Amino acid sequence: MVKSIHLVAAVLFGLFASPAIAEDAPILKIYTYDGFAADWGPGPALKAGFEAICDGCTVEWIAADSSIGTLRRVQLEGDSTEADLIVGLDTAIAGEARATGLFADHGLDLSGLTLPEPWTDKQFVPFDYAHFAFVYDSDSVKMPPKSFEELIALPADFKIAIQDPRSATPGLGLVLWIRAAYGDRAPAIWAGLKPHILTVTREWSESYNLFLTGEADMALSYTTSPAYHIVSEGDDTIHAALFDEGHLAQTEVAGILKSSKHQELARQFLAYLTSVDGQKIIPTTNWMLPVIDLGGALDPAFASLPQPAKTLTLTDAEIAANGKLWVAEMLKAIQ
Numbered sequence: 277m278v279k280s281i282h283l284v285a286a287v288l289f290g291l292f293a294s295p296a297i298a299e300d301a302p303i304l305k306i307y308t309y310d311g312f313a314a315d316w317g318p319g320p321a322l323k324a325g326f327e328a329i330c331d332g333c334t335v336e337w338i339a340a341d342s343s344i345g346t347l348r349r350v351q352l353e354g355d356s357t358e359a360d361l362i363v364g365l366d367t368a369i370a371g372e373a374r375a376t377g378l379f380a381d382h383g384l385d386l387s388g389l390t391l392p393e394p395w396t397d398k399q400f401v402p403f404d405y406a407h408f409a410f411v412y413d414s415d416s417v418k419m420p421p422k423s424f425e426e427l428i429a430l431p432a433d434f435k436i437a438i439q440d441p442r443s444a445t446p447g448l449g450l451v452l453w454i455r456a457a458y459g460d461r462a463p464a465i466w467a468g469l470k471p472h473i474l475t476v477t478r479e480w481s482e483s484y485n486l487f488l489t490g491e492a493d494m495a496l497s498y499t500t501s502p503a504y505h506i507v508s509e510g511d512d513t514i515h516a517a518l519f520d521e522g523h524l525a526q527t528e529v530a531g532i533l534k535s536s537k538h539q540e541l542a543r544q545f546l547a548y549l550t551s552v553d554g555q556k557i558i559p560t561t562n563w564m565l566p567v568i569d570l571g572g573a574l575d576p577a578f579a580s581l582p583q584p585a586k587t588l589t590l591t592d593a594e595i596a597a598n599g600k601l602w603v604a605e606m607l608k609a610i611q
Contacts, residue, residue, distance in 0.1 A: 301332045302538050304545060307346040307359040311481075311562075313337035318561035325557065326548050333541055342479065343445050343528075347373055350533065354378070360536035361545065363403070366445050367527045368452055368599075370400050371592030379531040380539065382546055389550070389567045392525050392587045400529035401546045403555075404564035406498040407523035407584050408449045409516035410436060417493055420517040424454065428468035435474035437483035437492035441603045445526065446480050446496050451606050452595065453524035456588035462602065466609035473610055499523070499583060504563045506577040522586030528564065 304326075313319040323335040340346045343364040350357050355378070365373055373379060379399045386402075389395050395402055410427075412420050421427040427436070439447030455462045474492045477483040487495035494517065505511040530549060532542040548554045555566040556573050565578060 301334065302541055303334045303336055304330075304360050304538055304541055305336045305338060305358050306361045306363050306545075307338050307340065307349065308363045309343045309346060310339040310341055312364050313339040316561065318557050321557045321561065322549065322554060325553055326545055329548070330541065330544065335545070342443055344369060344443060344448075350378060351376055355535045357533060357535060359533055360538050360542045361530055361532055363530040363549070365400065365529050365531065366449075367525075367529065367592075368445060368448050368595060370397070370529055371596045372599075373531065374399055374592070375596065378533055378535070380534045380536075382532060383543060384547060384550070386550070390569050391527065391567055393589065395567075397529070400531045401550060402527045402529050402567045403549045404558045404562055404567060405525050405527040406500040406564045407516075407525045407587065408446060408453050409497065409499045409501075409518070409523055409584075410494040411487065411497045411501050411514055411516050412494045413487075414513045414515055416490070420494070420515070422518070423520045424457065424465050424469070427472065428465070430472065432471040434472055435492045435494075436469070436472050437474050437486040437495040438476055439480055439483055439496060440476050440478055441606065443478045444480055446498075447476070448599075448603070449524060449526050450496055451602050452590055452599075453588065454606075455598075455602050456524055456590050457519075457521040463605045463609050466606050470610045476610070498526070498564065499581060500559075500563055500565060500578065502581060503559070503575070503577040506580075507560055507575055516581070518582060518584055522588045523584040524588045524590070527567075528562075 308319065311317050319337045326335055327333060340349055343366060346362050347365060347369060350359060350362060381398045382401050384401060386395050389402065391402060391405060421430060438450055441447040441451045454465050458465050474486065483495045484497060486492040499516040502514045502516060505514040530546055532539060536542050550567060555568050555570060558564060558566055559578055560575055
């Protein structure tokens with residue numbers, strides 16, 4: 277009899293409690309860029325994977341046209357932002373993001389990550405990386421340039437497509453790459469590149485499409501871009517040109533907003549993002565390298581890609597102090 281009473285009480289509690297539990301189930305709102313949240317991007321699989329382990333939570337992706345766009349939105353919204361997290365900033369703009377004072381410490385132990393440089397950032401958590409590079413088709417470009425100076429020396433009809441550093445992180449990455457490689461000679465390098473620049477597009481996808489359609493001989497992209505063509509198309513003719521002066525790496529990061537009402541849940545999401553289960557999703561959806569060693573779980577197409585012998589770096593302080601000036605120098609040189 278006592279057992280029956282307990283059972284009835286449990287059932288009644290469930291009937292009355294379920295609506296409240298459903299109503300109170302947390303929604304984790306994450307700002308990201310549109311490619312990340314797209315059906316073919318990592319967003320849907322990460323959402324499904326985390327919702328399976330977060331005890332009833334819901335992940336809601338809110339996409340902007342670029343990662344720079346997500347930061348600008350949060351800067352405008354300030355503490356009133358609905359976002360709990362931003363996923364998809366990169367190391368070129370992390371310093372600016374940190375300076376807003378809007379981001380909380382992540383509190384995670386990231387000592388086991390495998391990145392070109394040791395990771396010590398207390399506010400931003402890396403989830404993928406790749407080096408910036410120009411990609412070419414070996415069917416049409418038999419002898420790709422091995423440096424910016426070799427590229428400049430090519431006939432003027434050899435064209436490249438690049439992105440605007442004010443709207444696209446690869447475009448900003450190119451500005452920083454040339455500055456890291458050439459220092460004060462950067463404006464002269466830009467002036468030399470000017471005859472080869474077919475166009476400066478707002479976003480990466482636009483310039484990459486110009487390359488794919490044969491309008492540009494090379495496009496600014498990543499050393500990992502050929503993996504997409506190998507895995508998805510069975511095409512091994514797309515390659516990244518490796519430059520003797522070295523390459524700058526882009527590391528994509530995620531951060532928790534101080535104003536989030538779901539701090540612990542957001543921290544759990546970041547832990548999932550850097551876990552084996554989360555990292556296995558990244559390579560063949562975002563086409564970047566994982567930040568942990570996946571061993572045999574990493575598609576062999578990535579293992580076969582040549583990587584730069586030298587990784588160039590710039591500090592947050594250098595970028596914060598000079599980034600706008602370097603962008604202005606680039607724009608002036610190519611106009």
